[in-house]
Structures are given as structure tokens and as C-alpha cells.
Amino acid sequence: MVLSVGVSTAGSRDPEPRRRRTIAEYDRRTEREYEKFDRAERAALLAYLLYQGFAQHIAEESVNDAMLEVYANWLDVKSPRAWIRTVARRVAVRKAKADRRSLLDRFKYHRPPDVLAEDVVLSRILDLDSDLVDAIRRLPVQCRSVFILHVDDFSVREIAEVEGIPERTAYERLRVARKMLRAWVEESLKNEEGK
Known part of the structure; x- marks a missing residue:
């Protein structure tokens, strides 16, 4: 018996049904590569959203949602660094629109916590x-x-x-x-x- 998982091609208007990949095929590239990508990009992605003007809670939620999205489409994504920033920004915009408070007010009073400054990417920006x-x-x-x-x-x-x-x-x-x-x-x- 071969188990399979459905993987959509995000943003595709192709009338073909969702592709089916075997778990073995999915496992060949995913776990180690994705974990390495996650560790390398999570903090930089958060900094990117914070300096775009999003509130910290929206930025953090958007990073998590975007990481889940890239994981679900890992085999189909050709340029994950660029792709995840596009997805994260779209998610953040959606979340910000749903949030009633003004983005400008939240950005004005927002200061990233000192704990984040330990990360290499954030410290380069926050310093x-x-x-x-x-x-x-x-x-x-x-x-x-x-x-x-x-x-x-x-x-x-x-x-x-x-x-x-x-x-x-x-x-x-x-x-x-x-x-x-x-x-x-x-x-x-x-x-x-x-x-």
C-alpha cells in the first residue's frame, strides 16, 4: 500500500486536479531541508514584516502561517526565500485589514523586544x-x-x-x-x- 499526500500548486489556475505525491517522495526532500530553511529564514522574515510596519502579533502569526504554507508546497517552490516573503506579506495584509486598530498607530509605538536582537539578521537591522x-x-x-x-x-x-x-x-x-x-x-x- 502506498500512502500519498495532496499538494496543491498555490496560486495555480490549472484545471488539473491536485497532484498526489507519495510520502516517500515527500520525505526525500522535506524534513532536513525545510528545518534548515526555517531556522535560517524565520527571524529574517519576522524582521521583514516588522519593518514593513506590521504589528508584532500580526507579523508573528503571518510568519507561522507562511512557514506552514511553504512546508505544504515545499516540493513545488523554486525560490523559497522570495516565495515566503510574498506569502507572508499577503497574509500580514489580510490579518492587518481584519484587525480594527490603525497600522500607523501600532507601528509608531512598536519596538521589537530585546530578545530578538540576539539573532544575527535582526541584530544587523536593529543595531x-x-x-x-x-x-x-x-x-x-x-x-x-x-x-x-x-x-x-x-x-x-x-x-x-x-x-x-x-x-x-x-x-x-x-x-x-x-x-x-x-x-x-x-x-x-x-x-x-x-x-
């Missing part, structure tokens, strides 16, 4: 000067999203895939974000020298 973090938060949403992915070591091609935009657009948004941040940092330095 930034608070003025720089404030400047990043002032970036237009599209530029901020691209810049956060850039800080998380995504290539322009990967950023374009996550954002669902052409590579040239991703490059341009990154250029605009850098230019705006450079201007704000220079202005801040001039203000400090003038004091």
Missing part, C-alpha cells in the same frame, strides 16, 4: 542608529520595502521577484531609497555639527 531607523521608516512604502530586502542581502533580481516588479523598477526604487537616506543622513550630520 542601526535610531535616527537611521527613523529615516528608513520615513521612506515611501515601495522604496522602504525594497531597501529592507536589500539590507537582508537580497539581490535586485530576488527583490524584483518578491515585489512582483521588473528588475529595473526594483533597481530604481533602491536607488531612490539610497538617495533619500543619504540626504537625510547628510542633513542630520550638518545639524549635529551646527550644535
